[in-house]
Amino acid sequence: VxxxxxxxxxxxxxxxxxxxxxxxxxxxxxxxxxxxxxxxxxxxxxxxxxxxxxxxxxxxxxxxxxxxxxxxxxxxxxVKPSNEPNFAANVLNVNDGKKFRLAVVNRDERALPTSIKVYDQNGNTIHEEKVNDLYGFRKIYDLSSVEANQFTFEIKNASGTRYLNAY
CATH class of the missing domain: 2.60.40.3080 (Immunoglobulin-like)
Incomplete structure (x- = not known):
């Protein structure tokens, strides 16, 4: 047996x-x-x-x-997989306005691609993209043309999803 x-x-x-x-x-x-x-x-x-x-x-x-x-x-x-996404992410206001730096560090290439969505305070999608960078990435998002004061970044891949608020 x-x-x-x-x-x-x-x-x-x-x-x-x-x-x-x-x-x-x-x-x-x-x-x-x-x-x-x-x-x-x-x-x-x-x-x-x-x-x-x-x-x-x-x-x-x-x-x-x-x-x-x-x-x-x-x-x-x-053994069950963790519910915690297998990547690190943070968002930082870079000019006290509507420019934000998003940094993502991937820990597992099997989780790629990473999907990024940015929502305004009403839940409307204002930006969407997919990133295939194995090690992660840093990017500045200039949202100065958007009529909103609060934003939510959704970072998602096969290992899970994180939501980060920015204002």
Whole structure:
């Protein structure tokens, strides 16, 4: 019995024994509660996928009872990605007016591209662009022609979204 994973939350239980008969699989959470169980008619080994995406992070144990009554156990730990975006960003008023410097530092190239949107105080989009710079960027936004006193910068990529207020 082995638990394999090509993706963090998608597992595959592999059973290689060719002994024919019923194999019972129970999946338990860290508290020992059975959260899933199934019986498989083994003919020559099998592979059974398990989608753990909707389960919370933690330890899970697969108890596999083979045809002779022996139970084998394998424990896996499911780690959930952080909800915190994988980039740093800040905005700075550079002239006590309507010019702002946005600085973004990317920490993971897999999160690219970075989408930038600027909103006025009424939520209207006044600027939009995509940036593919691997390491991040700095840019001055001149908003002096916009009839608004407050702005929100939305910085978004595959790892998450940050909102920065500027005034």
């Amino acid at each position: 082995a638990i394999m994973s090509n993706e963090p939350e998608h597992l595959k239980l592999v059973y290689l024994d060719e002994e024919q008969g019923q194999v019972k699989v129970s999946l338990k959470n860290a508290s020992g509660e059975i959260i899933h169980k199934t019986t498989i008619n083994n003919k020559a080994g099998f592979s059974q996928p398990y989608d753990m995406e909707l389960l919370p992070a933690g330890d899970y144990t697969f108890d596999v009872t083979i045809p002779d009554g022996t139970t084998l156990s394998e424990t896996v730990t499911i």
